[in-house]
Amino acid sequence: MTLPQLKMQTPDLIQKNIEQIAKLFPFVMTETKDEKGNLKKAIDFDLLKQSLSDVLTDDQNERYRLDWPGKKASLLKANTPIFKTLRPCRQESVNFDTTENVYIEGDNFEVLKILQESYLGKIKMIYIDPPYNTGKDFIYKDNFKVSKEAYEQEIGAVDEDGAKLFKNTDSNGRFHSDWLSMMYERVVITRDLLSDDGLIAISIDDTEIYQLGKLLDEVFGDNNRLACAPWLSEPSGGKEKTGLRTGHEYLLIYFKNTSINITQEERSTGELNLKDKLGRYRKERELMKWGGTSLREDRPNQFYQLKTPEGIEVLPYRNDGKEGHWRWGKSNDFIKEALEYPDFFHWELRPFDDGVRVNNKMERWVPYEKIRDKKKSVGWSTWLDKYGYNADGTRELKELFNMKPFDTPKPTQLIKWFLNLHTDDDFIVLDFFAGSSATAHALMQLNAEDNGNRKFIMVQLLEKTDEKSEAYKAGYKTIAEIGKERIRRAGKKIKEELEEKNRQLKIGEKPTDSSKLDIGFRVYKTASGNMKDVYYHPEKLDQKTLPGLESNIKEGRTPDDLLTQVILDLGLELNLPVEQKEICGNTVFIVQTNALVACFDDKINFEIVDHIADLKPFKVVFKDAGFADDKDRINVEERFKRLSPETVITVL
Ligand SMILES: C[S@@+](CC[C@H](N)C(=O)[O-])C[C@H]1O[C@@H](n2cnc3c(N)ncnc32)[C@H](O)[C@@H]1O
Structure with missing residues (x-):
């Protein structure tokens, strides 16, 4: 009885490519023998060629492409797995x-x-x-x-x-x-x-x-x-x-x-360097009218009250303390929207001119338009x-x-x-x-x-x-x-x-x-994988080499090292939060609440298994050698089936 083992190597993209072709052209799939005589999936290239014959070009044909010596070898290299990891x-x-x-x-x-x-x-x-x-x-x-x-x-x-x-x-x-x-x-x-x-x-x-x-x-x-x-x-x-x-x-x-x-924002007049609940924006023109006709009497119906998001009522006072007016009337659609939505404007508190006060205040609130519309601006x-x-x-x-x-x-x-x-x-x-x-x-x-x-x-x-x-x-x-x-x-x-x-x-x-x-x-550093050769080639293990190989993990590799390789092997991201807990005398790693729970200690017993199953993890990883014997391993599997049936258990 064996539990599935993690592969502890980078993916074999050639195999993945073969699977993709098999999905599109199942009839071109065949089998062949590898160098050890084991059967493996292969592609009947002649058949594949025939099914694409109209558009195929072979090596003798001229075609438009960039070529250099070593290109094919590069592609092969990019697709071949490596046995390295990060520490x-x-x-x-x-x-x-x-x-x-x-x-x-x-x-x-x-x-x-x-x-x-x-x-x-x-x-x-x-x-x-x-x-x-x-x-x-x-x-x-x-x-x-x-x-x-x-x-x-x-x-x-x-x-x-x-x-x-x-x-x-x-x-x-x-x-x-x-x-x-x-x-x-x-x-x-x-x-x-x-x-x-x-x-x-x-x-x-x-x-x-x-x-x-x-x-x-x-x-x-x-x-x-x-x-x-x-x-x-x-x-x-x-x-x-x-x-x-x-x-x-x-x-x-x-x-x-x-x-x-x-x-597509026009950044030449400033970046979208401010943010509110709706996203990024930049402050644009003041809503206050300036220049020749900027007194209340020039546009009486553009003198009205606005509110800041904090509920402060604001009238358009100029910096000289005189009553001014806004650039838009109250019936304007733009202002109607502003009156409904408190965050519509960007607000700043500005001083009046020296010595000027209005209602005993030395400062006045000024609204600015917010620019966030990408369609109107220049790329x-x-x-x-x-x-x-x-x-x-x-x-x-x-x-x-x-x-x-x-x-x-x-x-x-x-x-x-x-x-x-x-x-x-x-x-x-x-x-x-x-x-x-x-x-x-x-x-x-x-x-x-x-x-x-x-x-x-x-x-x-x-x-x-x-x-x-x-x-x-x-x-x-x-x-x-x-x-x-x-x-x-x-x-x-x-x-x-x-x-x-x-x-x-x-x-x-x-x-x-x-x-x-x-x-x-x-910080992580590349290094050779944490597993000894025997992990990848158990068939090479014989009686003579056995004594040195009671563990399939290289000497000097820490639980932190193993966890990192397991995280990568399972396709999880490196920056997920990791919690380390002592449970029943064992060190248990909990990655992102319950995405993965791993324990690389040697004495996996029921007590700890029950604690881990309680967390209902998606994935659990133990060391294969962490179980006392086959019976224990089977029991652990049974226990998970009962307590947390969705959990996938793998071993190193
Ligand atoms: C032009 S510099 C990059 C400068 C960088 N943009 C900056 O502003 O400081 C190129 C860098 O790539 C690094 N480099 C070259 N080959 C590399 C490789 N195979 N793997 C990782 N880094 C490599 C070099 O050591 C060098 O520091």
């Missing part, structure tokens, strides 16, 4: 138990694969700023055979899979191909992570924009290209490369599906000028560190422009070339400005800093250390500024809830 690191995290933000150290290809199930269709915005392939960039590449020359240019340590960080110079015969392969295998996975209303923006310059554009057209569909937006990065002109100075880069922006509206332009320049990115980082720890930070304003394209403000943003974490900084700033609830996932390779750099000398040995420290410092600064702003509120202005601002983050 949490509480010491380096901020507010681990309460934050919804995540920072992951590791190669982003592996991380994207690890996140594949948990974040499938759940990420609304992705911003990335990959190496531009300028001839000086370091590219992380798999252990496919490299030429001797390229080998000599390798830097950094070879990781446990033989993957390498190497300097891609244009003497590399595969200069574009290596870069394209690196981007392709990542972008292919990324598309699956985006929600249907998701958007991705990629920073790039003219070294690779043509190749990247074609690649993204292929992955997302050219009908889903929202913009190729030039961004003015160096207003006085950048470095001269061709005899002409190039002072701009690009944002290539794609939808997952074209069916979403992006924000944003794709010409991105004044959204921060490179120099602003550098200045922002310098202000936090009192030195220049990273060479190519993007300005937060540019990233804020992108994040603002979505009308919503409660979603997950992913940046898997995080660098100095400008995206996390921009996101926290935007949340502080509009009370939003955007959450970030940053991914950064453990790339070493140059020993001669200021960062290295200041103790930051990797770019990830700089990125994490920036979030800590920026978060603290943003929160302090928000609290200061709340203390300095003008009368009538509402405070922003600073306790809601999430400036924490959970």
Whole structure:
């Protein structure tokens, strides 16, 4: 009798693709033997071809597409499972138990694969700023055979899979191909992570924009290209490369599906930086009439009473204390609506001119129109000028560190422009070339400005800093250390500024809830899986190897590690709240009330099972070795059937 075992590996997308084809063309399904002689599902490709014969093109035919050596291998790689996981690191995290933000150290290809199930269709915005392939960039590449020359240019340590960080110079015969392969295998996975209303923006310059554009057209569909937006990065002109100075880069922006509206507010006269129950707005014109004919006697029927949301009755007094009038009469539809809905106007308390008082008061309430209507306003332009320049990115980082720890930070304003394209403000943003974490900084700033609830996932390779750099000398040995420290410092600064702003509120202005601002983050690091080989290949277990294998879990792996891998394996998100409880002497993890309950202790008995069943969890995970014997295991299953029949039990 065995309970179903968790697979503890990333999904096999080839298998998923086969299942999709089987749904559409069941008659092309067949069976074949794998290398061990076991039967497995396969596709009769000749039959599939025949059923599509009109539109098929084979390898000899010319066709319109972007190709490079290594493209097929990249796609295969993107679809093949890996046996890696994430290990949490509480010491380096901020507010681990309460934050919804995540920072992951590791190669982003592996991380994207690890996140594949948990974040499938759940990420609304992705911003990335990959190496531009300028001839000086370091590219992380798999252990496919490299030429001797390229080998000599390798830097950094070879990781446990033989993957390498190497300097891609244009003497590399595969200069574009290596870069394209690196981007392709990542972008292919990324598309699956985006929600249907998701958007991705990629920073790039003219070294690779043509190749990247074609690649993204292929992955997302050219009908889903929202913009190729030039961004003015160096207003006085950048470095001269061709005899002409190039002072701009690009944002290539794609939808997952074209069916979403992006924000269309005219931001040039101000952002929708205020919020009420109906959503975001900005204050526009005063309702008070000014200028030549602005006294009560000029429009007597435009002198009437309005009420603030707090019920204060307000008449249109001018700042000189004279009776004035509103810009609209009471019979106007706009005012009729305002009289019914107390939040219709934005109200501010303004002083009268020096020494002037009306009814013994020195101030008067002034209503402003609220602008939130998107249809009437003009859309944003794709010409991105004044959204921060490179120099602003550098200045922002310098202000936090009192030195220049990273060479190519993007300005937060540019990233804020992108994040603002979505009308919503409660979603997950992913940046898997995080660098100095400008995206996390921009996101926290935007949340502080509009009370939003955007959450970030940053991914950064453990790339070493140059020993001669200021960062290295200041103790930051990797770019990830700089990125994490920036979030800590920026978060603290943003929160302090928000609290200061709340203390300095003008009368009538509402405070922003600073306790809601999430400036924490959970740190995770990629690592080999927690399970020993025998977990995946029990057939290899024989009498000789048995004594060392009483546990199928690697030494040194903690319950926190196991929980993280189980969460990922079950497709749950990393930022769910986790409660840790001692029940009958065992440590029990309760993930999001009852989404998952896990206990990795060794003595699972009835008492604890009854307590767990009481929680009516959707899923329960134990260690297979946690049961004393088969009898116990069966009894546990029976007990759940009786006490909480919906619960799915699995084991490690
Ligand atoms: C151009 S920088 C990004 C800068 C960032 N936008 C900022 O404003 O600070 C690219 C970053 O991607 C990182 N990187 C390169 N290859 C990576 C990989 N395979 N996985 C994760 N990060 C990688 C590099 O270490 C570098 O920090």
